[in-house]
Amino acid sequence: MLMIDILQEKCDLRNRLKLLRSQSDQYHKQYTSFLIQNIVEFIHNSCATKDVIACFWPLDNEADLRPLLHQLIQCNYQVALPKTPTKGNPLSFHLWSPTVTMQEGRYKTMHPNTDIIEPNFILVPLMAFDRCGNRLGYGGGYYDRTLQQFSGINCAGVAFSYQEVTQVPTERFDFGLPVIITEQEIIYI
Ligand SMILES: Nc1nc2c(c(=O)[nH]1)N(C=O)[C@@H](CNc1ccc(C(=O)N[C@@H](CCC(=O)O)C(=O)O)cc1)CN2
Ligand SMILES: Nc1ncnc2c1ncn2[C@@H]1O[C@H](COP(=O)(O)OP(=O)(O)OP(=O)(O)O)[C@@H](O)[C@H]1O
Numbered sequence: 001m002l003m004i005d006i007l008q009e010k011c012d013l014r015n016r017l018k019l020l021r022s023q024s025d026q027y028h029k030q031y032t033s034f035l036i037q038n039i040v041e042f043i044h045n046s047c048a049t050k051d052v053i054a055c056f057w058p059l060d061n062e063a064d065l066r067p068l069l070h071q072l073i074q075c076n077y078q079v080a081l082p083k084t085p086t087k088g089n090p091l092s093f094h095l096w097s098p099t100v101t102m103q104e105g106r107y108k109t110m111h112p113n114t115d116i117i118e119p120n121f122i123l124v125p126l127m128a129f130d131r132c133g134n135r136l137g138y139g140g141g142y143y144d145r146t147l148q149q150f151s152g153i154n155c156a157g158v159a160f161s162y163q164e165v166t167q168v169p170t171e172r173f174d175f176g177l178p179v180i181i182t183e184q185e186i187i188y189i
Contacts, residue, residue: 001169009169013136017128017163021061024162028063031160034183036068039123039158042179042186043077046154047121052078054093054119057102057110059138062125063158070098080119082142083111090146092116107138122147124177126159133157133177133189134168147175156181 001009043053053072058064069079080093084106093116100112124143128136135157137143147155156179164182168174180187 003171006169006171010136010139013128013165013169014139017136017165018060020162021127024160025061027160027162028061031183032063032065033067035063035158035160035181036065036071038181038183038186039065039068039156040071040075042156042181043072043121044075047077049076050078051120052080052093052095052117054080054082054122055096056123056125057081059107059109059125063160065123065158069096073098078117080117081111082109082146084109084140084142087140088145090149091142093119107140119150120154122150122153122155124155124157126157126163126180128163128165128168129157129159129177129180130165130168131187131189132167133180134170134174135177135180136168141173144173144175148173155179158182161185 072079079096081096082091094112094114095117096112102110103113105111126135157177161182161184
């Protein structure tokens with residue numbers, strides 16, 4: 001397929017899923033706790049206490065994982081959140097705690113006003129995914145660059161099951177995920 005067609009397909013898919021997500025408020029209210037439960041189960045099975053778990057602060061109509069952040073702290077993990085740099089650069093992660101001051105960054109993202117910390121595990125937000133572990137995000141290429149930088153790091157994509165598509169169009173740089181966690185299942189690729 002021509003490069004220009006892949007970019008157009010990504011753009012169309014992104015718009016379709018953004019719309020679907022904006023119409024899923026009720027579903028999110030009902031099923032976010034199941035999503036969080038599956039994430040916690042996965043982390044308990046693959047991370048050690050005190051590990052730094054990189055989560056994300058909700059954007060637009062994304063899954064709101066804020067209750068998860070508190071749960072992880074209670075379980076003695078450390079929690080980090082990404083700060084969005086200028087395009088073309090990987091994300092940096094900053095230690096979060098329930099009392100930390102949050103700052104607004106690029107594209108309305110929020111990050112803690114704390115020092116940089118290196119995560120042991122990264123939860124990756126998704127706009128769409130397929131069963132092969134391909135993901136589509138907001139289109140900044142931030143997580144592709146970040147996972148390339150921390151090569152070999154333990155990570156998992158997070159999405160609702162309705163965000164699954166048959167095949168996500170991919171480019172050379174796209175990073176395939178080893179695990180995708182939804183409210184219905186934990187998919188091992
Ligand atoms: N919760 C969350 N945090 C995250 C991400 C994410 O997907 N979810 N990111 C994943 O990479 C990074 C932020 N990446 C982003 C890249 C592009 C746009 C963007 O283009 N947003 C608007 C345009 C807004 C504007 O230009 O001001 C858009 O959707 O049209 C947003 C976020 C880091 N933090
Ligand atoms: N490691 C990389 N090196 C150079 N360019 C990259 C890299 N990763 C992604 N890109 C480029 O960045 C652009 C955006 O990538 P893509 O559409 O995959 O973003 P995304 O995965 O949806 O976004 P995000 O990771 O921020 O959620 C693409 O044109 C892609 O070619």
